[in-house]
Structures are given as structure tokens and as C-alpha cells.
Amino acid sequence: QQQVKQSPQSLIVQKGGISIINCAYENTAFDYFPWYQQFPGKGPALLIAIRPDVSEKKEGRFTISFNKSAKQFSLHIMDSQPGDSATYFCAASMNNNDMRFGAGTRLTVKP
């Protein structure tokens, strides 16, 4: 059962541009929303995470925007770089480790 829907499936952005990935969830009991970055041959690495009492969180070039009423959250990558080319996963959990992942977005940043 897919509880977290992620879009787009793939994204191509020019260097310096803004990459935006969106996710929607169904279960209102979710209270932890992380984003993971995965490079080929590697496991997912935590990028940034947010809890529903905050509408936005920024860490460097990465920002999560969270809309609790719409049950949506998104990742914005500012000044995208070729090194950001990877697969990004959103996820949600209910304060445990049964993390529900989105299907992933393959980001390509063209130089």
C-alpha cells in the first residue's frame, strides 16, 4: 500500500537552477518526514527532515516546505549542482522506524 506519493519520477535541471520534488501522504498520524539522497551503489543518506509543527526548514541549499492541511511536503534544492545528481526519496513515519518511502525521483543536473 503506497502511503507516500512522490513526483516527478525524473527531473532534469540546469546547473544553478531550482529542483523541486513533491510528496503527498495519506496517514495523518505520520509525524516525521525525512528526505534521503541515494547515489548509485550506495545506501540512502539522510538529507534533511521536518516534523509537522514546522512549515519550513532550511539547511544550506536544501529546504523542506510542509503543508499539514494539504498533507503535502516538498524538497527545494537551490543553485542545483551536477554533484546533486542522484535519486531522492521522501519518507514518512509515525515516530518509529517503519518508514514509508516515496517511489523516488531521479534528478539530473546538467552542467
Next chain:
Amino acid sequence: KAGVTQTPRYLIKTRGQQVTLSCSPISGHRSVSWYQQTPGQGLQFLFEYFSETQRNKGNFPGRFSGRQFSNSRSEMNVSTLELGDSALYLCASSLGQGGSLHFGNGTRLTVT
């Protein structure tokens, strides 16, 4: 601090065999979770162990089992392998319930 270590990195097995995968968590982390990653189904939760006890279990058949040792190291076992079990199996550790997951680089299992 060393990251999550999974062994082996690659494994090739035949249908009907069984396999055991190993995971060493980050030092001090007491929770270990296992995930299956496939192109079709994405990342799916298998189970989570904390202090040698299974705390949560995903929607996988009983052929998938695991255990955790007193030093927090964990093993995952898959019996009677099927072709559809071919996947990247990821282990993640965290300090405890609700903590950030730290993933290993996975074990790539191929069933022929």
C-alpha cells in the same frame, strides 16, 4: 565513527536455497531496521529490532526473518529463495525509536 556495515556486498543464490545477510550498526545504535529495495516496489520495510526484540514487522512472508544480538549486530535470513527475492537489502541503524535512520550500502542479492 564507522558507518553501518553490511556483508556481503553481493550474493548469488539459486531458487530454493536460503541466505543470511549481516549488519553491524553504528556504535551506540540499538535499533536496526531492514529494507528491501527493488526497481518495481521501491523501498519496503521488512522489520525492526531493538534490544534483541522485534518491534515492528512489514508485510513480508514468513520466509523473511531476522534477529539481533546483544551487541546490536543483526542478521536477516531468507529461506526458500524465489526469483522475486532478487533485490538490494538495506540495513539501517538508529539510536532508538523515531531517530534518524543511517543506512548501510546494502547487500545485492541475485536469485537465479
